[in-house]
Amino acid sequence: MKILVIVSQTQDTEAKIQVSAGGDSVDTADMKWIMNPYDEFAVEEAIQTKEKHGGEVVIVSIGPARVVDTIRQALAMGADSAVHINGDGFAETDPFAIGKLIASEIKKLGDFDVIFTGMKIIDEESGQVGVQVAEELGIPHVSLVSKVVEINADAKKAVCQKEIDGGHVVVEAPLPCLITCPDAMNEPRYASLPGIMKAKKKPLTEVGIDDISFDGLGFSKEAVSKEGARVKTTGIEVPQIERKLKIIKGSDEPMVKGEEVANAAEELIKLLREDAKVI
């Protein structure tokens, strides 16, 4: 089987977020860059699929030079090779163009069976690139898959479970198809030391923006920029919600105990009625 994974590098949103001087993006100067957590599930699912059915796992990633660290991490986890669409302007363009660029490079990779990618990226949190790549490639997608029940390369089908409001649905999609991954579908493995050593020697193809043919993409090279975006981020703010922090504690130790419990419950209800006016 040929299994592709679209992997993104993202800012670690556990960190404190600060607005850049321009006011329309997040200051990335001291940011830690990590593999998008949802893409880790995608890489893991791809490797498990390879372990079951044989074949190869190819990583496809877009972004500036720093993205190579994330690609090497995926290779160290067990992927076989990678394609890096290398350029600086991608972060400022919109997902619409990103999806088209990724799809155009995937078309050059020949036949494949399945593509895995994260349900969204944790910085932009937009969650549209995966399904847009599927659209560009003319293949079906199944989004937010909680469990891959079966992938059958011979019968050319994938059976996937996804959670919907109030229940779940099991669908069968013909291969090739694209699957987007939320968390909890598997336990992503850590890269082993031998894996990290091996990853350094695995093939990584660099594609520069000048190598890309824009014929038929519906936009020009110049459009891969902030100016070319169909949806522009013009401002960003970090809202500070002032919370009241009225915490009821015990008298001897932090926890309320014994008789204090009933009083605490009473007091909380009073606060919700009279202070917050929500019940």
Next chain:
Amino acid sequence: MSNDVWVVADLKIDGTIRKVTFEALTEAKKKLVGGLGGQLCAVVLGSGVSGFEAELGKYGAEKVYVIDSDLLKDFNTEGYVNALGELIKQNEPAVVLAGNTVFGQDYFPRAAARVGSGVAMDAISIGLSGDNKLQIERYSHSSKAIQTQVFHGGATMMATVRPNSFKAEESPTTPEVISGSVELNPADISVKVLELETKASDRPELTEAERVVAGGRGLASEENFKYIYELADTLGAAAGATRAAVDAGYCPYDMQVGQTGKAVSPNLYIGIAISGSVQHFAGMGSSKVIVAINKDPEAPIFQKCDYGIVGDLFDVLPPFTEKVKQLVSE
């Protein structure tokens, strides 16, 4: 290109319309329709979906496009994309909105790619920029930041809106109904539903609820989640959970609140035995009032809530729920 604003109805599996549809119609009428000078329209895609025009007209829809096809039964990505894509190509509306639900996140960006439109996901406000382009606000960076996004170019502008972000208000009209302008082809539907299981619940849906009671890993068992359900039902609230509680098997995935799972912004959020991770707050941090009950005084949630009790949930919750019951019965 017309100046019309469309809202695609978000249908539940039981065939009723989700509240977010009426919220989007109301907000679109207030913020977009006047400025653009077109009509407010609704789009209904499904199977056996005739007769919704009265309900949609109640919230201001002047025109209702209906595609009623067996191929759209129980939601179908390809059917939805084909139907909506074709409708947009035929009519070229200025703006198309939909709910940012499990289904909306699935078909809507793909439909946008189909018609060559940019799309903004999960808007919490909508409006028009100086030159009459759609302008929205949305959360990003694990909901720590709010972005403003503005459309440009000539294509239809498409966005999903977060449920519970706007108030649905009636503004009755009698809409014109336009049915069957797209024919769907069974050969275009390649993904088949093998199994569909939903269970009816009397509790409100998480994303629509005014109040949410959620439990964390500290509940320690599926059995103990009865405390969450009891308080939720007493308050008429939806029941939620953290990822840790869902992973531990205490409750189903559709209760998960957070970066993965549901984003909620109720008036009242009560978190029981929830530590308050960044990922959890990404899904509920915009709640109006946040209440925490947790035995760990160092839990991060106590740094970002309005009210709280440091206490063992098994001590605190029974008397608390009892008192709320008394209050409700009064």
